[in-house]
Amino acid sequence: MASESSAIATGEWHPANSSRAVPAILREEGVLLVAVEEGRTLASAVPERIEISPRVGSIPRRVRFPDGSVFETRDNDGVDGYLRVRRGPRSGLLHRLEKFHPRLILMTLAVILLATTIYRFAVPVLVEVAVLVTPPFVPDLIGSGTLASLDRTILKPSDLPEGERQAISEGFSKLAAQSKGGQGAYRLNFRDGGVIGPNAFALPDGSLILTDDLVKLANGDREMILGVLGHEIAHVEGEHSLRQLYRAAGVAALVMLIAGDVGSGVEDILTQGGALLALSYSRAAEAEADRRSVELMRAAGYDPVALARFFAVLEDKLGDHRDASILSSHPGTPQRQQDIRNYAAQSGGRLQAR
Ligand SMILES: [Zn+2]
Incomplete structure (x- = not known):
């Protein structure tokens, strides 16, 4: 050659x-x-x-x-x-692309726009499908996994006197009995919240966590605490936390979940306590939970607007906007307090003097 x-x-x-x-x-x-x-x-x-x-x-x-x-x-x-x-x-093609910058930039923008659009519309749909096909053991897994993980990291055993816990638990049982799932669908857990301060949150399996600081903040006004717990029950009823977790889990985890593959990867994502605490609900979910608190409280024979009082006290005494505080996920704005009072007035029941 x-x-x-x-x-x-x-x-x-x-x-x-x-x-x-x-x-x-x-x-x-x-x-x-x-x-x-x-x-x-x-x-x-x-x-x-x-x-x-x-x-x-x-x-x-x-x-x-x-x-x-x-x-x-x-x-x-x-x-x-x-x-x-x-x-x-x-290299000729690359060369041509380099020569036509405007067209290349436009093409890139078009691709990004398309991807963003698909993502924005696909994720909500995937979330709803995932919620629909979620087998009952998944919320249980998420609930127990998250609580265990929080107990290892942030939460400590409650220091509240036994009598105080008992009294709150009794009120809570009456409240939970009015919910869709009934009393048996909910469990109230008392914890010292450490850095998360006065707080209450719900896990998808119906576990509610109430911190000592929140109980102390209520300063003996037990109905205030129950108003908050009613709000958290509503988040479980509406499957809000499941939705939020799914939204945060990302497309890959959702696809695996829908495909029935609840592997350790998905489990890790869904049971990380920090992830759940960092979530905040949409304003629509918050408003829905506020209204439901009014209904549950009234049905159980308590002050329907106790939740609004709680938000007032919270903003007053704390005025605190730490990232992990209940205010970051539950802004207690005057408008919100007014909305709660308006709903209580509209939906019939007598407003308790205050
Ligand atoms: Zn909420």
């Missing part, structure tokens, strides 16, 4: 696993790339089986043959000239 022989670059050839350097020339001979020394072939291979290192400044280029030997050259232009000819059509 003496035809079509042309030199690409001059440099040195190193045998495999050897530091020996032989002055050599890299040539293209027909379909073969060879390193030669005074007419003697040192190594050869078809171009597809040869690795050529990318151009990085003036660092010597390395051309690796399948036998492990390496041709090294400082003639970057020679190597690039060869690559340009060989990859003709491909």
Whole structure:
């Protein structure tokens, strides 16, 4: 094959696993790339089986043959000239794209816009499908996993006197009895909340966690506490926390979940306590839970607007906007308190003097 022989670059050839350097020339001979020394072939291979290192400044280029030997050259232009000819059509396309920046930018924007749109519409749909197909053991798994994880990290056993806990638990039972799931669907857990301060939240399995600080903040006004618990029951009834978790879990986890593959990966995502605490419900979910608290409280024979009083006290005494505080997920704005009072008035029941 003496035809079509042309030199690409001059440099040195190193045998495999050897530091020996032989002055050599890299040539293209027909379909073969060879390193030669005074007419003697040192190594050869078809171009597809040869690795050529990318151009990085003036660092010597390395051309690796399948036998492990390496041709090294400082003639970057020679190597690039060869690559340009060989990859003709491909580099040509890149070149054209580079020349037409505006079109490239537009194309990129269009792709991003399309992806964002699909994501925005697909995630809510996936979330609803996932909620629908969620087998009952999944909320249980999430609930117990999350509580265990929180107990290991943030929460401590409650210091409240037994009598106080008993009294709140009794009120809670009356309240939960008015819910859709009935009393048996809910469990109230008392904890010292540590950094999360005065707080209450619900897990998808019907476990509610109430912190000592919240009980202390209520300062003996037990109905205030029950108003908050009614609100949390509503989050469980509406499957709000399940939805929020699914939303946070991401598309991949949702697809796995819908496909029935509740593997350890999905479990990890869904049972991380921190993830749940960092979630905040949508305003619509909050408003729905507020109204439900009014209904549950009234049905159980308590002050329907106790929740509004609680928010007033919370903002008053705390005025605190720490990320993990109940206010970050439950802003107790005056408007919100008014909405609760308005709903209580509209929905019939007598407003208790206050
Ligand atoms: Zn809420």
